Amino acid sequence: MKKKQTIIVVGGGFAGLELVKRLGNSSKYELILVDCNNYNFFPPLIYQVSTGFMEPSAISYPFRKILRDKKSVHFRLGALKEVVPSENKIVLNNGELKYNILVMATGAESNFFGNTNIEEKSLPMKTISDALSLRNVILTRLDRATRLKDSQERKKLLTFVVAGAGPTGVELSGILSEMRSFIITKDYPELSKEDLGDIYLIDGQDAVLAAMSKNSQNYTHSQLNKLNVKIKLNTLVKDFKDETVYLSDNTQIPTKNLIWAAGISAKAFKGFAKESYGQGKRLKTNVFNLVDGYKNIYALGDSALVMGDDNYPNGHPQLAQPALQQAKNLAHNLNVAPQEWTPFTYKDKGSLAIIGRNKAVMDFPKQKYHLKGFSAWFIWIFVHIMGLVNFKNKVRTLYNWIGYYIYKDQSFRMIIKPSERKS
Numbered sequence: 001m002k003k004k005q006t007i008i009v010v011g012g013g014f015a016g017l018e019l020v021k022r023l024g025n026s027s028k029y030e031l032i033l034v035d036c037n038n039y040n041f042f043p044p045l046i047y048q049v050s051t052g053f054m055e056p057s058a059i060s061y062p063f064r065k066i067l068r069d070k071k072s073v074h075f076r077l078g079a080l081k082e083v084v085p086s087e088n089k090i091v092l093n094n095g096e097l098k099y100n101i102l103v104m105a106t107g108a109e110s111n112f113f114g115n116t117n118i119e120e121k122s123l124p125m126k127t128i129s130d131a132l133s134l135r136n137v138i139l140t141r142l143d144r145a146t147r148l149k150d151s152q153e154r155k156k157l158l159t160f161v162v163a164g165a166g167p168t169g170v171e172l173s174g175i176l177s178e179m180r181s182f183i184i185t186k187d188y189p190e191l192s193k194e195d196l197g198d199i200y201l202i203d204g205q206d207a208v209l210a211a212m213s214k215n216s217q218n219y220t221h222s223q224l225n226k227l228n229v230k231i232k233l234n235t236l237v238k239d240f241k242d243e244t245v246y247l248s249d250n251t252q253i254p255t256k257n258l259i260w261a262a263g264i265s266a267k268a269f270k271g272f273a274k275e276s277y278g279q280g281k282r283l284k285t286n287v288f289n290l291v292d293g294y295k296n297i298y299a300l301g302d303s304a305l306v307m308g309d310d311n312y313p314n315g316h317p318q319l320a321q322p323a324l325q326q327a328k329n330l331a332h333n334l335n336v337a338p339q340e341w342t343p344f345t346y347k348d349k350g351s352l353a354i355i356g357r358n359k360a361v362m363d364f365p366k367q368k369y370h371l372k373g374f375s376a377w378f379i380w381i382f383v384h385i386m387g388l389v390n391f392k393n394k395v396r397t398l399y400n401w402i403g404y405y406i407y408k409d410q411s412f413r414m415i416i417k418p419s420e421r422k423s
């Protein structure tokens, strides 16, 4: 019998997990899924964890349990540090692994555009750990505000600046505003309405949700206005120091809370040739997701800049669907003879963004049609429930959302800080 080839998949997000699930009982390959976390998580709902509307376990699930019935897959906990293509080897923080085929699916990280003040002092929102730390910070600052006598200092703790008016920034500013109206006023009777600071949404482009249709942009803008979110467009966050956010239009906003949802770049690793990287540090690939300059290294999802899909000459949007579809296509290709390989073409299924407890916007593929308000919100709920990785999480999340819809509240506002112990 022919020896099985080893495929190492680094990153078990949308793309990596989809690939190992599809090849998981292969007779041709042995797979090793490497991830720096021992769980898969669902980034689109991180903002609800960071504001205490959802528990982290509702949007995450342990890899080892997901992969129980995938007999050809082993899970390896570890963080990739370096790739050594000349030796078909990767170096992790806790050892080394050899591969016949390597698949890079490590996703993206926040891009602070070189501003170290913003990098050090702002609050990012990319991972579950970011979301939990944001939740702890918000709740700790709310409590601190109740003890302060100085009204200006109190306001600094209760003013939020969200940088980036893409879906994440819109969702976050909307939910912060609802938190201010439905929760803070009730849970913190020590604070008066005048104490509550503003919520700002800042973006360098000329519209919120710049990638969506004009209809979606206009509706979102007006709904955020109704939620008292202060929107500043064509404006950049230039700096964050001395408890003040500095904007490109010379506005200064005194606050301790800058939440960064303004940009991402792919995670880059030592060992790849410089020429293999394209815009946004994504690995340039051909239509089969094969990385330029290598014969046995593939890149998927946010990590990949696929060249050759006619409708996407500058690569695909960094969203869940391209990641899932690329993984599905690569799994198919790895199972058939090379002459039967299918080039990747992305099928746009439309886009959604939620604005508040019962309103959202939806663009159909190619922005031909548009939905807004309750109907778009209902579809948003369905799509996100279906995107969760297991049945229990789907049921729990639906239950939470019904509770939030009815009572305008949830009860996951605990400040939990794990104590540091050597593991």
Ligand SMILES: Cc1cc2nc3c(=O)[nH]c(=O)nc-3n(C[C@H](O)[C@H](O)[C@H](O)COP(=O)(O)OP(=O)(O)OC[C@H]3O[C@@H](n4cnc5c(N)ncnc54)[C@H](O)[C@@H]3O)c2cc1C
Pocket: 010, 011, 012, 013, 014, 015, 016, 034, 035, 036, 037, 039, 040, 041, 043, 044, 045, 046, 047, 078, 079, 080, 081, 105, 106, 107, 108, 125, 126, 127, 167, 168, 267, 300, 301, 302, 303, 318, 319, 320, 321, 323
């Ligand atoms: C807050 C937020 C909201 C979003 N909302 C939406 C949305 O509503 N709709 C949508 O379509 N898209 C949304 N996105 C984008 C979407 O999540 C990404 O496009 C998608 O996750 C990309 O999939 P991926 O598999 O390439 O990477 P990811 O899903 O990010 O997975 C990367 C994996 O790699 C692992 N990893 C990273 N570094 C290392 C390392 N050094 N070693 C080992 N493992 C590593 C990570 O732990 C992770 O499991 C959102 C993203 C964020 C952050």
